[in-house]
Amino acid sequence: MLKGSLRSSEEGRHRAPAFAGLSLLFWFLLYRASLRVVEEAMKLDPVGELLVQKLLSITFLVFLGLLVFSNIVTAFSTFYLADDMEFLVTRPIPKDALFTSRFVESLLQSSWVVLLFGMPIFVAAGVGVGAPPWFYVLLIAVMIPFVAIPTGIATLLALFVTNILAADRTRDAALFFGLVAFSVLFVVVRALQPERLLNPDSFDSIGEMLRMLSAPTTAYLPSDWAINVVIPALFSSGAVDKWSIALLFLTPLALFFVSAWLHRGYYMRGYSKAQEGRHGRSVLTAFRDWLFKRTTTVRGSMDKNLAQIAAHGERSISTLGQLVRKDLSVFLRDASQWSQLLVVVAIMVIYLVNFKYFEIAANENLLGDVGLFSFNLAACGFVVVALSGRFLFPAVSVEGRSFWMILQAPISLERFLVGKWLGMMGPIVIIGQFIIWSSNLLVGQSLANCLMASLITLVNTVGVAAMAVGFGAVYPQFHNPNAAKIASSFGAVIYMILGMFVVLAVIMSTFHVSTYLGHIYVGASARPIYAKHILVTLTGLALPFLVATATIRMGAASLRSRL
Amino acid sequence: MTHAEKPRSIVVLDNLEKKYGKFTAVDKISLEVPYGMVFGVLGPNGAGKTTTLRMITGLLRPTAGSIIIDGHDLAKDDVAAKRLTGFIPDRPYVYDKLTAFEYLRFVSGLYQIPGKEAAERIPELLATFELSEWGDSLIESFSHGMKQRLVFAGALLPKPKLLVVDEPMVGLDPKGHRLIKALFRRLADEHDMTILLSTHTLEVAEDICDQLIIINHGRIIARGTLNELRIESGEGNGSLEAVFLRLTEENVDERRAAVAERFGQGDGPSIFEEAPPTDTGGQV
Known part of the structure; x- marks a missing residue:
C-alpha cells in the first residue's frame, strides 16, 4: 500500500552521502571543540597535564557507561528478540558460530557510535598535547578491547536474566539493567565533580586541586585500565602499566570464551523462555491485563459511553477529538512504551541535578547569569527536541498496517497530522515547562526571567513537536514495529539537527529583548532596545509556528506522494 | 448536485x-x-x-x-x-489496543457521524455481527474472523x-x-x-x-x-x-x-x- 521506508532508489543514493556529510561535520566540530579545551588546559601550569588526564579519564568513564547501557539493550535484542533468531535456531548452525556471529553483531551495533564520535576527542588530545605517532596506533589498539568488554558482560547478563528470571518482559529487563548500569556510572561521574574542572577558581588552594586531579578516577574499571595504557604514550613519559595492559586485553577474551562456553549449555533454555515470555503469564502480565481492563472501562462501560455519545444529539462526533483519543489510548496501553517513561524521569532528574552544579560556573562568572539563562533555554530545548523525537517522530509510523483506515477515511492528511501533533504534544509541553521552571527556580532566576524562559520554551515545544510529526511523515517506517528504533533512524537524526537549529534561532532572536526585560525587572541598568530588536523577537517567536505549519504540510504532501 | x-x-x-x-x-x-x-x-x-x-x-x-x-x-x-465510500480490506488490520466499541466510536469520528445516530448504530452493528458481548474487549484478543466482522461493522457504520x-x-x-x-x-x-x-x-x-x-x-x-x-x-x-x-x-x-x-x-x-x-x- 505505502512504501515503508525509502521513497526511491534515488533517495537512497542521497541518503548515505548526506549522513556521511553530517557525521563529518559533527566529527570536525567535536574535534575542534575538544582541541580547544585541551589547548586551554595545557596552558594552566603546573596542572595542565593532570587536567587533560583527568578529562580523558572522565571521557572514558562516560563512554563506558554509554557502552554498558547500549550493549545490555542490544544483547537482549540480538540474542533473544531478533526476528531472524526464529529462523536461525532451527538451522543446523554450530552453537559457537551462532554465538560468535551474534556477539560481533552486538559489539558493532552498540559500539560504532562511541567509536565514531569518541575518536575525535582522543585524537584532539593527541594533537593538543603533541603526542608521538604511536599514541594513535595504541589508541586504536586500546579501543577494541575497551568496547568488547561491555559486550562480553552484556551477553553474560542477558544469558543469566533469560535463564533465571521469569522472562515475561525481557525488553523491560534489558532496559532496567541498562538503566541501573548507567545510573551507577552517573553517580561515579557526579562524585568526580567534573564541573569544578571548568572553573579552577572554585578550589580553595592549588593543593586541593592537585589532590583532586591526581586521585585515580575509579578503581577496577576498564576505563581506568585504558587510561593507564594511553597516558604514558600521550605525554611520552613513564612506563605503560603492564598490569593494565593485561587486564584490558585478557578480560574481553576471557569474557568471550566463558560466555561462549556457557551459551553452549544454557542459550536454548534462555531463548525458549524469552519466547514463552511473549505469551506467558506472570505477575506483570496479570497486572498489565488488569490495568488494560481498567483503562478500557475507565469512563464507564460501553452502555455508559453510548449514552454520552447519544447526548451529542445531532452534533457530529469530533474527528480531531477521536484522533487524539485513539492515539492516547493506543500509547498508554502499549506496555513497551511504559519503560520509556522511566527514561523520561531519568532525563528530568539528570537535567536538574546537573543544572544545579552549573550554577557554580555561573557564580564564578564563567557563564554569568545571562549565559546561564540562555544555556538553560538551549539545554531545555534539546530535551524537548529529543523527547519529541522519541515520542512524536514515530507517531505516523506506528500506525503501521492500520494506516489504511486513515487513508480511506474522509479526512485530509493534514488534519490527521494535526491530530497527532495536538494529541501527543501535551506531555512534552508539561515536561518542558516542568524542567524550565524548576531549573530556573533552583538557581534563583527572577520571576521575569522565569516567565520569559517559560514562554520561549512553550513556543519552541509547539514548533518542535510539529516538526517531529511532520518529519516522521516524511520518513515513515510503517513496517518497523519498534518505535525506539524509528526514533533513532536517519530521518530522526535530520529532524533532531533541524529542530535544534529552530530552538537556537528562537533563543538568539529573543536574546536582546529578554535580557533587557530581565534587567529592568530587577532594577538593573540595561542596554536599550529599539524597534528592530522587538521585530526580531516577534519574528523569532513566530518562527516555530511557521515551521509547524510548513512541516505538517510537507509531511502530508510526502505521504500523498507515496500512495 | x-x-x-x-x-x-x-x-x-x-x-x-x-x-x-x-x-x-x-x-x-x-x-x-x-x-x-x-x-x-x-x-x-x-x-x-x-x-x-x-x-x-x-x-x-x-x-x-x-x-x-x-x-x-x-x-x-x-x-x-x-x-x-466504505472499504473492507482482505486483511483486517485495525488498532489492536482499542476495544471494539472504541474502534467504532473512532470510525464515527472519522466520518463525523452525529452522536445520536452513532449511539443507535454501534450496538445495532455489534449485534448484527455477533460482537455485542465483546464491546468492551480489546481487539488484540479477537480471532481473525472476529476482527473481520468488526471491520465490516466499521465500514457499514457511516451508511x-x-x-x-x-x-x-x-x-x-x-x-x-x-x-x-x-x-x-x-x-x-x-x-x-x-x-x-x-x-x-x-x-x-x-x-x-x-x-x-x-x-x-x-x-x-x-x-x-x-x-x-x-x-x-x-x-x-x-x-x-x-x-x-x-x-x-x-x-x-x-x-x-x-x-x-x-x-x-x-x-x-x-x-x-x-x-x-x-x-x-x-x-x-
Missing part, C-alpha cells in the same frame, strides 16, 4: 492506469458501476483487482486516468468522495453509498459466509447500496453478483451478467468457474507476451517472437 444531475453510475473509471516503475499493474481500465448493484471483480492472482479497488478507495493514487464517485472526482475532492470489499470471505467460517452473502444482497436490494467486491470465491460471485467483470494482466477482458459471460465464453450452461477458466485461459506464448508487455518490455513480440495477447484491450 441536484437530482436531475445525478450521474447514471456511482463509480466511473476513465482510462485508469497504475504503474510501478515499468510494471503496469492496471492498464487503462474504463468502467461504469451502476447504483444499487452487487458488482463482482474477478481475476487470477496478480491480475490487478486489488490495485483497482484500492485506487477507488483512495489508498493508491492512479498514474493516469480519473475516478468519479457519485459525481465527485477523487483527485479533486477526495474528502467528499471518501465520505460516500456508505458505495461499499468496496476486497476478498470478503477470507478468514470467515461457513456461518460468516452465509451472513455476509445475505447482508450484501439485503444492502443492495433494500438500502440501494452499491457493493463492489473482488473475490476468488466464485460461488459467492455466482450467488450474489448482479454484474461481473474479469480482469487479467491489468485489463478488463470480459464484462456482463453471468449469462452474458456464459455466452461470451461459449460455456452455455457452465458454472462461473468454467466460464472464468475459459475466459482467462491462455497458451504459454500468449502469457509470455502479456507478462513482457506488462513489465515494460512493450516490444514483447521481438523478445518472444510472438504476437501480443489477443484480449479485448481493457476498454469496456
